[in-house]
Amino acid sequence: MYIQEITIDIKSNADKDELIDEFGLLMSFYRGSGQTLGRIESHYIENNKIVCLPFTLEKNSLEKKFNNFYVNRQSEKIEKLCNSKLTFKTVGKSYDSYKTPCKCKKSDFYILITNYITIQSPLICGTCNKSVPLYRLPQFYDYGYMPILSWETNYISCDRLQMNCEVGERWALMGVISKVATYFCAKWPHVSLQSIHFVSAETVHLADLKMF
Ligand SMILES: [Zn+2]
Numbered sequence: 001m002y003i004q005e006i007t008i009d010i011k012s013n014a015d016k017d018e019l020i021d022e023f024g025l026l027m028s029f030y031r032g033s034g035q036t037l038g039r040i041e042s043h044y045i046e047n048n049k050i051v052c053l054p055f056t057l058e059k060n061s062l063e064k065k066f067n068n069f070y071v072n073r074q075s076e077k078i079e080k081l082c083n084s085k086l087t088f089k090t091v092g093k094s095y096d097s098y099k100t101p102c103k104c105k106k107s108d109f110y111i112l113i114t115n116y117i118t119i120q121s122p123l124i125c126g127t128c129n130k131s132v133p134l135y136r137l138p139q140f141y142d143y144g145y146m147p148i149l150s151w152e153t154n155y156i157s158c159d160r161l162q163m164n165c166e167v168g169e170r171w172a173l174m175g176v177i178s179k180v181a182t183y184f185c186a187k188w189p190h191v192s193l194q195s196i197h198f199v200s201a202e203t204v205h206l207a208d209l210k211m212f
Helices: 016-032 068-084 148-165 166-187 193-202 204-209
Strands: 003-008 044-046 049-052 088-091 110-112 121-124
Touching: 003 068, 016 068, 016 148, 088 110, 088 204, 110 148
Parallel strands: none
Antiparallel strands: 003 049, 003 088, 044 049, 110 121
């Protein structure tokens, strides 16, 4: 995984808040085209220059040949607003254990996979088991990969919830308590569902069932 630097000099009197918003939009289009990775954009303004340091899977991920319609259109817009040209530079390669990307000429199949901490591509090559940049796939409708990117964000949300499992535990416990309570309610009609909910939300422990 590579760290790139995208910069543009501000040589116009355009409003800087507007410029930073338009630049952020460009970065989101890069994300939609599969060229950049990660979940948070790092763009900032320093000395009349906008700078951003996105992650990419390949060294050449930001080459124009991978741009989609929206990246090209937004690049033109920001260059016009700033009255200067975007510049690109590879500033480094991540140190940690990210694998090199897939180099297969043809993959047998692809696997959709992600988790709550990774920023790698959600696509794995079925032949070499390495990450595949989304721009290798044919473009979906509207020049993007939204079905895959939506799947990725949904899956990450579920995985994060599962890992921070207190909420999930409460749901599971609520199910158990409801089942136990349903059994006892038939025998003890004075126990109300409202009191069951109170026990599960406030005390969590099954032992506290004796309270109602
Ligand atoms: Zn491969």
